[in-house]
Amino acid sequence: MLINLSPTPPDAVMLAARLFAEDPRPHKVNLGIGMYYDEEGRIPQLAAVREADHRLRSRNRPWPYLPAEGLVDLKNKAMPVVFGEDQADDLRRRTAWIQTVGGTGAVRIGAELARAIAPDAMASISDPSWPNHEAIFRAVGARVSSYRYYDVESCDIDVDGMLEDLGRLPRGTVVVLHGCCHNPTGFDPTPAQWNHIAQVLADHGLIPFIDLAYQGFGEGLEADAQSVRIIAQSCNLIFVSVSFSKSFSLYGERVGLLFVVTESEAQAALVGERARAVSRALYSSAPSNGALLIAEVLGDPQLKTTWIDELDAMRRRILLMRAELVDQLAGGNRGANFAPIKAQRGLFSYSGLTRTEIERLRVDHAIHAVGDGRICLAALNAGNLPSVAAAIRQVSSRH
Template sequence: MLETLQPQPADKILALVQAYREDPRETKIDLGVGVYKDATGLTPVMRAVKAAEHKLWEEQDTKVYTGLAGDPAFADAMINLVLGDAVARDSVAAAATPGGTGAVRQAFELIQMARPDARIFVSDPTWPNHLSILKYLGMQVVPYRYFDNDSRGVDAQGMLDDLAQAKEGDVILLHGCCHNPTGANLSAPEWDAVIALLQKTGATPMIDIAYQGFGDGLEADAAATRKVAFSVPECLIAASCSKNFGIYRERTGLLMAVSADQSARGLNQGTLAYLNRQNFSFPPDHGARLVTMILTDPTLRADWQAELEEVRQTMLGLRTQLATELQQRAGSDRFGFLAQHRGMFSRLGTTPEMVEKLRADHAVYMVGDSRMNIAGLNAQTVPILAQAIVEVGI
């Protein structure tokens, strides 16, 4: 039977990781993998996470299953973090998932159950796994313009023109903050324009928010998601705890289904539980319990927020340093967009050939579409990268 299987496309980022490991050059720089690294190249366990794990180790007296949708306390804590008081709690159905990716997958399957013919409008570019999952599920994808390769900002008018083709029953996939892979984000007025379009077309928004706290701060990064949820009849939100809590391997995420009709919550909640049952039964709990402990303990939460702010400021500092180094070396402000982008990633907006030249000539590793992980830099490697970018002629 298994001899009929066909080879699947290799994951480009994982291939990049392997090539980086095999490169003997001491000056090599890894800007491919989407994880935060400190100045020493380590992805540390956050202080509040360590403290919560120690407390959990002392106090936890069972490893029995949680409910199909996970611990309700985790859902409550995350809904408060992401949505605040933008919508009534009893209008939100939620289910814990294996990471933000699990939340995205469950959201797509929920859409497929509700509207098998739904079209999913996806930004060009977007996180590759969005497209991979949608292709696997056989769902119809409609790309919409997003990144302006000339300005390295958002093509807001092109985006709105493309999204105007959506209709009721379609889904518009949006990045809540820190757009991956470009780092280019909508302004508040541009978000208002998107909301007005959603209200006009009747399309349903689905928001993927994986980097809350990495852009302009916890509250600021949630502002657009909250405004969307408040302004439309229903929406889906896939949230990840991997980055802002640094618990990548714990696979901790939450899918939320928000409905203005509070009577719909019961049906939505039951459906989310059903989908979990079909895919993995009970969701993982360790990471979810740590997040719940941190968000509901004032001392732990204060320490977590302080460290998260340190991480955010570090990335902003690296952005500013890189933009300044490039300005000095290139004698041009054309790289100023790097200081304006937010989150872990920026997209240089150059060709795969130039990206390959960076790797071959300077041991700089980034994804072929020129997405680079800003958090892969440190104060010492920023000048090396800047010189490499200038020397290859980007």
């Protein structure tokens, strides 16, 4: 009966997770994950979220289904965080939205909507990108292409190549962009470069699809949303998928939002209606607990301030780990190659380690990373950093 079912290869990130889980060595280190760990190596429970949880429990409320579109309070409180106080007011009327199962759900529902709006459109994805971008767009039947983003030679972002490739795309192509903290490279365009990108998107009639999964982990909460805000001023159809998994340390609660900015209230209504129909056929409505927690935090000025401070502390700890790792690698014979780790932002770094070196880290040192060289800086702490640095120096000194 299973004759038609061929084996399904896991994507690179899932494969790294599986190899880590299967590794019996007690001192193993997981640099392959996409979660923030604190200095003690734990996934933090944010104080703002803990207080929100306490308040929700004391209200002793039932657990009804959320409405088809999700928790309106979450949307209302999140819009200014993403679009800025001024733009949010202006955009509210002409923006369709739906709460989703994590950021992944937002990308999937957005991809379904993009297919419905522009059935023949291709999706263009940065090379490299989060592997699920390609998987999701293929799953909805879209053709997928890539645009240049990273220059292997200079180990740097290639904005000129990106602009050139975007300029050659057919009108109506859906361009998937990482709003900040590009996964996996850690390199983001500057605001001036985002202005150029927005111009090319608008001039060529391209449809930006901004995936914002790490807001607050790059340069800060406001600075990280500049990409969205700049593009929202130039283009008249924009998808923005938001994940709250990392920024609230609420991974398993699966909270995400999809915004589709259109030109009018009538267009937004049409898109919103379709979004609800898509989610209805997938899982009916999104889960409520994490959404209630986040709405509670964002709706209380004091809790919101606490959350912003906690998010900033996570961001600064990662920067510290970047600087420390680069320092400890500097003496090795490939030390200079690792300097870009300091300039990259977000949870990840494209370390420049080769597949063979990543394999040696796993086999010889029980240090797990993604095969393409992506390492998660947020998994480092004062306790494990020296041994990770020593292992990297060792595997990279053979050349």
